[in-house]
Amino acid sequence: MIDVNKKLGNFALSGINLEIPEGEYFVLLGRSGSGKTQLLELIAGLYAPDSGEIRIAGKDVTRTRIQDRNIGLMFQDFAVFPNMTVSGNISFPLRCRKYSHADISRMVAEAAEKLNIDHLLDRLTNNLSSGELQRVALARTLITSPRLLLLDEPMASVDASLKDDIRRIFRQLNREGLTILHVTHDYREAISLAARVGVLHNGRIIQEGKPGEVFRRPENEFIARYAGIRNFFRVKLYAEDGSWNAVTGNKMVISIPPDEYPVEGLLAIRSEEVKILNILSAGNSQKNMFRAVVREIYPSETGMEIILDAGEMIHADITMNEFTELNIKELSEVWITFSSEAPIVFSGKELI
């Protein structure tokens, strides 16, 4: 997409530049209302942009009819047609293209088998599970072998237990050479699937890159929050003996990487970077080492999430093993520490 603009009611996508190389898995992050769905609908051809160009494989398709773009779009709620059976849904694109009966039944059978829904073909769609509906929608979208697959929040409407399956299918499709543009509000999907990610905010793409770069070095607070960072502090910044420090509202003094900083900013620390040490095991001579009291403990996907009071409330993510070794409970006194490379400082104009 080259400099695409589109005004939709009181909302606008502005100056969208997005290039997805063939065969890439690109995840676009944005919260609801950021224009994700509209962007996909623009690419699919449901709307025409006010200005700008959309090219596919070098060809300008900005004014090409939807039917001739050969783009598959899977809607968030799958948009499976309730007045047709599963096979009626899957064969719909083929019937639109006037395939022969024999071809249709062969292709539908193949597609259904690939996605493990061959036993559902004669069923109506109104009592299928969300996972089954998604497979129907995917089979229907893929049956015409589109060269670009657009996925709108594909994980949002399926049960958690099915997400691994779905991810496996998407990865497999991508490995087979299908270019995928996947929009979501969930950074974990981006990490697990994307070769590259972009962040869409207020109708603009504000950062783009490899997931590692974007999530480790977010360019602003918004992206940092997107990347799942929960430790944010407003800080005053100052240099002392050649090294830089940040001091929070509650007088926690944090050592930060040397750089040029203004006097004020926002400091973020990934909760994985925060280490917890047993109170007996270390002294307090190091930088970025603080005494803290455990306030809350929650199980998390990767282990345990600990909320600690070290003057400021700090989130730490630790593994189950670490948790058992530390043997901590609420109100335990511990040390917390993180390297001076861990803090990310946002300052001035980057603050949204």
Add this chain to the structure above:
Amino acid sequence: MIKNSPFNWILLILSSLVLLFILAPLTGMFLHTEGSKLLETVSDKDVQHSIWLTLWVSFTATFFFALGAVPLAWVLARKKFPLKGLVQGIIDLPVVLPHTAAGIAVLGFISRDGFLGKVADSVGLTFINRPAGIALAMAFVSLPFLINSARDGFAAVPERLEKAALTLGASQSRVFFSISLPLAWRNITSGFVLMFARGMSEFGAVVIIAYHPMIAPVMIYDRFTSFGLKYARPASVVFIIIALAVFIILRLIPAGRNHLNSRPHAEND
């Protein structure tokens, strides 16, 4: 809900009064009609003819106007255009007009001096005192019922389904016939039944266009003014029974599954 509260008693009494108001005159009419008179009326050729005329003319009018009204309803449900409010107002206009006035308006349009009348006359057609004229009068006053019901039906079809069909390669017309129309079908048939029933019971507009051939409402009026209440009553009872029967049959036909309400839909962001 709290039972036996004064509020519930008031609700019950008021509701019963309204229902009674509808049922009492009808029941009274049925009770005052002797079986022998009823049989006599049923076997009366004039009565048979007029009821048959009423049914087929109203059905034909509804059918042919549906061909234009249903697409119009889709346009109203889906498209934005200037003066849409005005168009919607125009469609509702026949509902608020006095029906005799509506009849006069239609008459002016289809008489030999009127626009449609002139066109029809040139190919040897006349509307006055003809079933075609009756059909136009019926349609004029009953069209809003079909259009509005079908429009609500189309509006209830999630736009995402239509968009999905487009991205899957369907043409606009295929989307309309394979997605929008089947999913709005229930509302369309119920609008069809309403329009048919409304057209069938129309008197004011029809009587201006055609006293003869007599549709049932005109025949009932004719018997009342010529012979009095006693003679008008059996004809009314027969027509009401027929109308009810047709109404019930037509209501039962679209009793199939309602696709749209059978499954909750997630909202798009």
